[in-house]
Amino acid sequence: SLKMASDSPESLMTLCTDYCLRNLEGTLCYLLDNETLQLHPDIFLPSEICDKLVNEYVELVKTDSIFEPHESFFTLFSDPRSTRLARIHLREQIVQDQDLEAIRKQDLVELYLTNCEKLTAKSLQTLVSFSHTLISLSLFGCCNIFYEEENPGGCEDDCLVNPTRQVLVKDFTFEGFSRLRFLNLGRLIEGVNVETLLRPLASLAALDLSGIQLNDVGFLTQWKDSLFSLVLYNMDLSEEHIQVIAQLRKLRHLDISRDHLSSYYKFKLTRRVLNLFVENLVNLTSLDISGHTMLENCTIPSMEEKMGQTSIEPAKSSIAPFRGLKRPLQFLGLFETSLCRLTHIPAYKVSGDKNEEQVLNAIEAYTEHRPEITSRAINLLFDIARIERCSQLLRALQLVITALKCHKDDKNIQVTGSAALFYLTNSEYRMEQSVKLRRQVIQVVLNGMESYQEVTVQRNCCLTLCNFSIPEELEFQYRRVNELLLNILNQSRQDESIQRIAVHLCNALVCQVDNDHKEAVGKMGFVMTMLKLIQKKLADKTCDQVMEFSWSALWNITDETPDNCEMFLNYSGMKLFLECLKEFPEKQELHRNMLGLLGNVAEVKELRPQLMTSQFISVFSNLLESKADGIEVSYNACGVLSHIMFDGPEAWGICEPYREEVVKRMWAAIQSWDINSRRNINYRSFEPILRLLPQGISPVSQHWATWALYNLVSVYPDKYCPLLIKEGGIPLLKDMIKMASARQETKEMGR
Numbered sequence: 001s002l003k004m005a006s007d008s009p010e011s012l013m014t015l016c017t018d019y020c021l022r023n024l025e026g027t028l029c030y031l032l033d034n035e036t037l038q039l040h041p042d043i044f045l046p047s048e049i050c051d052k053l054v055n056e057y058v059e060l061v062k063t064d065s066i067f068e069p070h071e072s073f074f075t076l077f078s079d080p081r082s083t084r085l086a087r088i089h090l091r092e093q094i095v096q097d098q099d100l101e102a103i104r105k106q107d108l109v110e111l112y113l114t115n116c117e118k119l120t121a122k123s124l125q126t127l128v129s130f131s132h133t134l135i136s137l138s139l140f141g142c143c144n145i146f147y148e149e150e151n152p153g154g155c156e157d158d159c160l161v162n163p164t165r166q167v168l169v170k171d172f173t174f175e176g177f178s179r180l181r182f183l184n185l186g187r188l189i190e191g192v193n194v195e196t197l198l199r200p201l202a203s204l205a206a207l208d209l210s211g212i213q214l215n216d217v218g219f220l221t222q223w224k225d226s227l228f229s230l231v232l233y234n235m236d237l238s239e240e241h242i243q244v245i246a247q248l249r250k251l252r253h254l255d256i257s258r259d260h261l262s263s264y265y266k267f268k269l270t271r272r273v274l275n276l277f278v279e280n281l282v283n284l285t286s287l288d289i290s291g292h293t294m295l296e297n298c299t300i301p302s303m304e305e306k307m308g309q310t311s312i313e314p315a316k317s318s319i320a321p322f323r324g325l326k327r328p329l330q331f332l333g334l335f336e337t338s339l340c341r342l343t344h345i346p347a348y349k350v351s352g353d354k355n356e357e358q359v360l361n362a363i364e365a366y367t368e369h370r371p372e373i374t375s376r377a378i379n380l381l382f383d384i385a386r387i388e389r390c391s392q393l394l395r396a397l398q399l400v401i402t403a404l405k406c407h408k409d410d411k412n413i414q415v416t417g418s419a420a421l422f423y424l425t426n427s428e429y430r431m432e433q434s435v436k437l438r439r440q441v442i443q444v445v446l447n448g449m450e451s452y453q454e455v456t457v458q459r460n461c462c463l464t465l466c467n468f469s470i471p472e473e474l475e476f477q478y479r480r481v482n483e484l485l486l487n488i489l490n491q492s493r494q495d496e497s498i499q500r501i502a503v504h505l506c507n508a509l510v511c512q513v514d515n516d517h518k519e520a521v522g523k524m525g526f527v528m529t530m531l532k533l534i535q536k537k538l539a540d541k542t543c544d545q546v547m548e549f550s551w552s553a554l555w556n557i558t559d560e561t562p563d564n565c566e567m568f569l570n571y572s573g574m575k576l577f578l579e580c581l582k583e584f585p586e587k588q589e590l591h592r593n594m595l596g597l598l599g600n601v602a603e604v605k606e607l608r609p610q611l612m613t614s615q616f617i618s619v620f621s622n623l624l625e626s627k628a629d630g631i632e633v634s635y636n637a638c639g640v641l642s643h644i645m646f647d648g649p650e651a652w653g654i655c656e657p658y659r660e661e662v663v664k665r666m667w668a669a670i671q672s673w674d675i676n677s678r679r680n681i682n683y684r685s686f687e688p689i690l691r692l693l694p695q696g697i698s699p700v701s702q703h704w705a706t707w708a709l710y711n712l713v714s715v716y717p718d719k720y721c722p723l724l725i726k727e728g729g730i731p732l733l734k735d736m737i738k739m740a741s742a743r744q745e746t747k748e749m750g751r
Helices: 002-007 012-022 047-063 073-077 097-102 121-129 155-160 193-200 217-223 239-247 271-280 318-324 356-366 370-386 395-404 410-422 427-432 435-451 455-465 472-489 495-510 517-524 526-539 545-557 561-572 573-583 588-601 605-611 614-623 634-645 659-672 700-713 716-728 729-740 744-750
Strands: 029-032 036-039 087-091 110-114 137-138 147-150 165-168 182-184 206-208 230-231 253-255 286-288 329-333 347-351
Touching: 002 182, 002 230, 012 047, 036 073, 036 206, 036 318, 047 073, 047 087, 047 427, 047 435, 047 588, 073 495, 087 435, 097 121, 137 318, 137 347, 147 217, 147 370, 155 239, 165 573, 193 217, 206 410, 217 239, 230 395, 239 271, 271 318, 347 472, 370 395, 370 410, 395 410, 395 435, 410 455, 435 455, 435 472, 435 545, 472 495, 472 517, 495 526, 495 545, 517 526, 517 545, 517 561, 526 545, 526 659, 545 588, 545 716, 561 573, 561 588, 561 605, 561 614, 588 605, 588 634, 614 659, 634 659, 634 700, 659 700, 700 716, 700 729, 716 729
Parallel strands: 087 110, 110 137, 137 182, 182 206, 206 230, 230 253, 253 286, 286 329, 329 347
Antiparallel strands: 029 036, 147 165
């Protein structure tokens, strides 16, 4: 089943390929003169391995932002005695003329060059090297491969004024490509004579002329005994075209579909044309007429149409001309035509916009070469996922992931695809998704965030990340996701909603993670970024979610992480703390978050002297009386002061307020708290509290620590009793009970 397929681990072959490509120097290669990759002399690899290395390399460069391409990668495959290539698929800007040139001695059987815009006519000459072995060739979207640079006059000075001109190569043909059977020339540049180019080919089996305008296709009949697949997507057809197609009696696959938005087409489909195809093309198993306008009604009367169970039997077909089929078609393309909404369609697979099945078939069929159609199909899927329920979730997810990977730079696909992912990963579908699949979603979302600074894509991607368990599910991309979010938050102009989601994610990412993670994120500028956001909000006099999340994130990232605490102080964090307190005296959440953070700062002995000013101590003392958020603000203020008191009277370097005065207020505050208070706080370790127990210099600090432990273990015993035992709290409490300096009520509580 699909479920099992997507859940199975990668094959050993895939894992090894991936590892070698990411560590070429440590595995297959060494560096010559510190720059050129050379294959180790004792390495001999068959085509099964080399093909995979090349194809995976192209995939990695395209979809993994951390993967560095190598200038000299293709030269590793220059000698067929040590490395054999047979079937390779190259795409986009990754491939240049010199790369193909490097592998010209290989006996390639299959070469797909898709949208390789950097290839010029030099590569046409290289193709000739493969002519004796090549069976399958695609030059889809290689728009410059028929251009060569012409240097006028070859004179030095003139060249500056008149740089190299691009000239169309007119004399290249497929002469000598004796084995070539499958050819894709989709989106070929205008001006190339297709008939002359193809004439030397003896027996073509499959030909794709997508997006090429030809008034005369009569030359196709020279392959009427061999051609089984013909694609004329977006070619403006005429009666002559139809007559020629009808003679290609061996056709099994015919695609005359079009993008109904791209330009004005004179041609309209009629009942007669469909009848002609059905009568003449008796081997047809796949037909695509997507995007066509039907000039007349091809459907059977509606009474008959609605009758009986849905059937794919040609005899019952709702589309009259297809009643002449001998058997149902394997595939029928009806996307963006009115026919796809009929009841009885004689095909096993139909692409259309009627329901989820048809829409998924459309995405599957058109993703590779027709992003303009695919983005509209994904948009339909988005509506299905949002409004109804997806019944083929795993298939839908895989298809959207593939489309997003394949068209990383297509804005429409990135916008619709990222929106669809948000609905396809939400909680109601959670159970059906494997770890592997969810990781693929995260990868492709992060790719989108990297490639697109566009607001809609950024927002969709951030929202989709919110569907995951954070930080657990993002752990495997921890650095990268933090860098991307900080990048969003550091942009000068910001969309309110994105800012809110990004701060929420940042906060979740630093909650409950290891200290080394927090330190790493701190070094990326996390503290500075949050303080800047707070500064902006202060200037606007707004205390919203962004303000509260930013303080909460600072509270989380400083937890037991002295470096980050120090950064907070160095970047004027205390100044902002005081200003926020003054500007927003009623905001309880905010006060709690700020004091939680200062509690973390106060735990660091080296930083405490910076808190020792009359102004700060007065503020903390006054907050002891705060009733904000239950006991939380008062509790945290008391915690800050407990650590300061722990440094003893000699560290009290201020005249006002008196130390004894503050101690008295601390005792009063602790005695006012309800010992059974439920808490808005989460301890990963008791270490900072436990260190206040074995000392006699500040009994009030000892009492605060004991109260904190007593409250937590009595209200949340399942969580905190094991932690107290694990961290050695029991012997510390026993010793404290024996201490003469400890107050009676502290000992009682300890007991």
